[in-house]
Amino acid sequence: MDNISAAPRVLSFQLLNEITNGFSKDMKIGAGSYGNVYKGEHKNGEMIAVKVLHSIPGLDNEQFAKEYQNLASLQHENIVQLVGYSHETLGEFRHHEGRMILVETIKRALCFEYMQNG
Template sequence: MNRATVAPRPLPYHLLEEITDGFSEERKLGVGAYGSVYKGQRKGGEIIAVKKLHSMPELNDQQFQKEYLNLASLQHENIVRLVGYCHETRGEYVELNGRTIFAENQHMALCFEYMCNGSLDNCLQDESSGHDWNTRYKIIKGVCKGLRYLHEELNPPVYHLDLKPANILLDEKMTPKIADFGLSKLFEDERTRVPASPIGTLGYLPPEYWSHRLVSNKLDIFSLGVIIIKLMT
């Protein structure tokens, strides 16, 4: 079932600094290829996950806008929800080659609903959790529904291209939500493509990708199969 569309709200960088205690190590939830994620708690008690994006050449204004538009359009109970964003350029004094200079620093962040039970990857590694078959089946079914939404209910469809336990988050009811769309692509049709840059994670990619670098909706399905096997065993 799709959720009512709620537009992500702009959040000033100083507020994100405040609710994450200056992006402290104690607040850090994880680190990815494109940024670090921090737990932020607002004065009203709302908890969000703040993904502070790394400063790198490939993350320019155009790329940030593309990622934002891709994420903001996703509205499904099994897709993690984008609740806010930050894109600011501030003049700041910084250290460079032993000198203090005044320069413009760009700050970009994406803010998501907070998933209190972490990632499926952590759940699978924690042998003491001992989740029963009903819980595991619920997770499998939820991931399948989320993937069907991306592939069949969106026009054009979205291919995630890095589906794995670390990119599936769990809320307080153990409802799974697909996350981390940094490598995702919009495709106008279902033809097989050859990507310009490497994608995915070792162990979750099909043979046709390793042999010919071919990408289609089947890549996500193969990754899903690996996840199901891990959950069942």
């Protein structure tokens, strides 16, 4: 990620799952009130930090978009750069009170350049 002016790219949640070994404990490098951070390693060796946001009441698409815009607009050599993001709605049928219902889960993640020493 030498080009700090490159626009953050869209990454599938499936890809993020793969490069973090299923968001494993071994790949977890931090946690905060809004989400857990994992080290992700692409097959080409590129490493990124993946912040998977918790499903928190009040953290909606508008707030996610604002956060993305704020982070994407920051361009400074001393600030970790936003390199990608994922925002997907996944539907799954589940049994509920004797019926099958479609449950939608929103998966959101922000991806940053990985800093070896934190």
